[in-house]
Amino acid sequence: MTDPDTILLQTEEGMTKAIEHLKHELKGMRTGRASPALVEFLKVDCYGSQTDLKSIAAISVPEPTQLLIKPFDAGLVSAIKTAIEKSGLGINPMAEGKQIRLNLPSMSKERREKDAGRVKKMGEESKVVIRNHRRDGNKHADGLNKQPGAHFPEDEIETLKEEIQTLLKKYEEDVDKRVAEKEKEILTV
Numbered sequence: 001m002t003d004p005d006t007i008l009l010q011t012e013e014g015m016t017k018a019i020e021h022l023k024h025e026l027k028g029m030r031t032g033r034a035s036p037a038l039v040e041f042l043k044v045d046c047y048g049s050q051t052d053l054k055s056i057a058a059i060s061v062p063e064p065t066q067l068l069i070k071p072f073d074a075g076l077v078s079a080i081k082t083a084i085e086k087s088g089l090g091i092n093p094m095a096e097g098k099q100i101r102l103n104l105p106s107m108s109k110e111r112r113e114k115d116a117g118r119v120k121k122m123g124e125e126s127k128v129v130i131r132n133h134r135r136d137g138n139k140h141a142d143g144l145n146k147q148p149g150a151h152f153p154e155d156e157i158e159t160l161k162e163e164i165q166t167l168l169k170k171y172e173e174d175v176d177k178r179v180a181e182k183e184k185e186i187l188t189v
Contacts, residue, residue: 011137123179
């Protein structure tokens with residue numbers, strides 16, 4: 001049997017996961033400065049399985065517009081180079097012996113605006129997911145009195161719906177804040 005506390009907890013868990021996903025997505029967005037987060041989750045074909053780049057190489061930032069990737073196994077240099085070329089990041093990797101250097105070209109105004117637009121879209125998608133969790137939470141709240149042998153006062157159900165709405169506002173504001181910060185970061189030259 002479900003109770004109001006469980007419904008609220010499940011709704012908040014779903015909303016939290018949506019925020020975590022957004023944070024992960026935003027990390028991979030390119031800004032004017034080099035950041036290991038740009039490539040650390042690239043999938044590399046490593047011994048027959050797709051592996052995150054950060055699991056098989058050390059990624060450092062020797063200069064503000066440069067990344068240096070040192071694979072733990074020198075035999076993976078070409079696989080990493082191929083993964084970067086196929087990633088769609090628009091960066092040309094240069095293999096230098098047992099390491100790969102990425103020089104990040106400065107982003108054009110058009111590219112910055114396009115990426116800022118992508119960030120907004122990610123934010124909207126996250127809000128849709130959060131709103132879906134609100135809808136599900138409200139549906140469960142409405143179904144509380146339909147359970148056999150259960151009776152919850154109407155005002156308790158209304159309070160639950162208000163708490164779910166409060167959660168929605170809190171998480172939507174979090175999304176807006178994260179999106180605004182990332183947009184500012186991208187648009188700053």
